[in-house]
Amino acid sequence: MITTNTQNLKQEYDYIIVGQGLAGSCLALQLARRGKSFLVYSDPKGKSASRVAGGLINPVTGRKMVLTWRANELFPYLHKFYREAEKTLNSKFFFEMPIYRPFVSIEEQNEWQGKSTEEHFAPFLKKIFSKEEAENIVEDPFGGLLLDKSGYLDTEAFLEGVQKWLLAGGHLVEQKFALDSINLNEEAVVYRSVKANRIIFCDGVKGSENPYFKEIKYRPVKGEVLKVEIKEQLNKIYNRGVFVMPRNGLNTVGSNYDHNDLSWEPTEKGMEEIESKLKALLKVPYVVKEHKAGVRPSVADRRPVLGPSKLDERLVAFNGLGTKGVSLAPFFSEQLANWLCDGIEPDKEVRIERFFN
Ligand SMILES: Cc1cc2nc3c(=O)[nH]c(=O)nc-3n(C[C@H](O)[C@H](O)[C@H](O)COP(=O)(O)OP(=O)(O)OC[C@H]3O[C@@H](n4cnc5c(N)ncnc54)[C@H](O)[C@@H]3O)c2cc1C
Numbered sequence: 001m002i003t004t005n006t007q008n009l010k011q012e013y014d015y016i017i018v019g020q021g022l023a024g025s026c027l028a029l030q031l032a033r034r035g036k037s038f039l040v041y042s043d044p045k046g047k048s049a050s051r052v053a054g055g056l057i058n059p060v061t062g063r064k065m066v067l068t069w070r071a072n073e074l075f076p077y078l079h080k081f082y083r084e085a086e087k088t089l090n091s092k093f094f095f096e097m098p099i100y101r102p103f104v105s106i107e108e109q110n111e112w113q114g115k116s117t118e119e120h121f122a123p124f125l126k127k128i129f130s131k132e133e134a135e136n137i138v139e140d141p142f143g144g145l146l147l148d149k150s151g152y153l154d155t156e157a158f159l160e161g162v163q164k165w166l167l168a169g170g171h172l173v174e175q176k177f178a179l180d181s182i183n184l185n186e187e188a189v190v191y192r193s194v195k196a197n198r199i200i201f202c203d204g205v206k207g208s209e210n211p212y213f214k215e216i217k218y219r220p221v222k223g224e225v226l227k228v229e230i231k232e233q234l235n236k237i238y239n240r241g242v243f244v245m246p247r248n249g250l251n252t253v254g255s256n257y258d259h260n261d262l263s264w265e266p267t268e269k270g271m272e273e274i275e276s277k278l279k280a281l282l283k284v285p286y287v288v289k290e291h292k293a294g295v296r297p298s299v300a301d302r303r304p305v306l307g308p309s310k311l312d313e314r315l316v317a318f319n320g321l322g323t324k325g326v327s328l329a330p331f332f333s334e335q336l337a338n339w340l341c342d343g344i345e346p347d348k349e350v351r352i353e354r355f356f357n
Contacts, residue, residue: 010170013037015340016189016196018177021050022155022325023318024202025162026333028171029085034341039194040166041177047264049204050159052294054225054254055152055326056243058099059124060145065101065112067120068324069303074331075124075149081330082153089161096151097245098126099237100133102140102281109142124149138238138281150237152245152252153326179210182315189314198340200316205262205297207319212309215355216317217300220262223323224270225254227290228278241277250289253278257323266293298322304332306339307352316340317352 015031017024020042031038057078059071068074082094103109109130116125129143166172182199183190189199201210208218227250234246245252256273271291278286297319299305305320318336321328335346345351 010037011194012188013039013194013196014198015039016041016177016191016194016199017202018199019043019046019048019202019204019206020159020163020166020172021048021202021204022053022159022329023204023321023333024200025050025159026081026329027200027202027318027336028162028166029081029088030333030337031340032088032169034337036341038171039196040172042163042172042174043176044174046176046206047204047294048159049294049296050155050325052223052225052292053155053326054243054245054252055155055247056237056239056245056254057149057151057153057327058147058239058243059149060099060101060121060147061324065108065145067124068327070331071124072120074327077334078327078330079149081334082158085158085161089158089165091157091161093154093157093161094151095154095247096149097235097237099147099150099239099243100138100140100144101147102138102144102238102240103142104240106142112145136283137232137234138240138244139283146236152237152247154247155326179212184312184314189312198314198316200318200336200340202318204319205295207297207317210317212311212315213317213319213352215310216305216319216352217355218320219259219298219300221296221298221323222258222262222264222270222293223255223296224266224274224291224293225252226271226274226278226288227251227292228253228286228288230282230284230286232284238281240281242274242281244278244282251286262295264293264295266291296322296325301354304328304350305352305355306332306336306346306350310356320350 126146126148299320309315338344
């Protein structure tokens with residue numbers, strides 16, 4: 001196991017970050033770009049949704065196939081962000097790949113022929129097929145929609161790249177951060193012997209137990225993913241009910257949504273739910289090789305949460321990335337870094353103050 005010698009740490013930082021999932025990793029990259037000093041605490045035994053995530057980057061989502069929230073801002077930004085991160089971390093983890101969504105009916109096909117002329121959809125539509133196109137891989141009797149600007153983040157490779165980069169720069173302590181060891185002095189926030197101007201909590205679903213942020217209305221959602229072997233080599237992501245995505249030699253299939261069972265254990269029920277949708281989509285045989293589960297840090301209004309605690313404004317939350325963390329984390333880590341470093345307020349709809357009424 002990689003460990004950090006805590007005795008070699010310097011004692012004062014601009015920021016402490018708690019958690020190295022997508023939120024903490026993106027924020028660390030943003031602060032480094034701004035020349036700030038920071039130290040990240042990451043619990044080596046902690047659960048992380050980012051390590052389970054499919055990593056899908058999808059501009060048109062949901063059963064009704066609507067443009068994802070703020071896609072026209074989030075997507076150009078995430079492409080630039082992950083490309084730059086690949087250079088900084090000297091690692092490959094961002095893969096652009098079209099998504100093919102078979103239509104369920106002729107009505108849906110007609111609807112999309114109309115939508116394709118709408119300006120806001122245009123950057124995300126590669127092609128509309130009115131006949132079968134999926135090379136006998138999936139069921140698509142009515143044709144389908146081929147999406148652009150889509151793809152996936154190999155989240156494990158991204159997090160490992162960030163971890164190595166943090167260690168090399170002396171920015172990472174692989175220890176659980178103990179909330180009861182925070183000392184809120186007048187001049188600084190002190191954690192054990194480390195001083196910082198602010199502590200940023202990127203603690204994922206553990207944030208729901210954080211006493212400094214009791215107001216945030218968390219609605220965690222469990223999800224499960226499968227890794228399956230398919231003889232045919234897929235050259236695009238297929239998505240209808242579930243997504244099937246070629247990733248690292250296998251194919252990631254996901255995901256489902258469970259608001260009741262919030263354990264991190266994969267279940268038979270989850271497997272059956274995903275497999276029934278997979279069978280409805282896929283025409284070719286597959287073999288399940290892996291099955292994982294995780295809990296998404298979602299909040300009631302399904303928007304990210306950025307901003308200071310009501311109890312002390314030097315304690316800050318960056319959470320609520322929910323179901324689309326890969327697309328949201330780059331853009332909103334920039335908004336948070338702009339606020340931390342330059343006092344520029346984040347957008348109203350993501351500010352923590354919306355929970356304070
Ligand atoms: C099954 C599943 C599939 C998904 N698929 C997709 C997808 O295809 N596309 C997409 O965009 N999103 C997907 N998501 C959502 C995505 O995973 C989340 O939005 C994102 O990972 C949240 O990142 P985070 O950093 O906020 O949380 P996390 O990744 O959970 O990170 C929080 C980190 O903080 C650490 N931590 C907590 N408390 C402490 C402490 N006291 N001290 C030290 N460390 C601490 C935890 O151990 C963890 O490492 C999926 C999620 C699941 C569960």
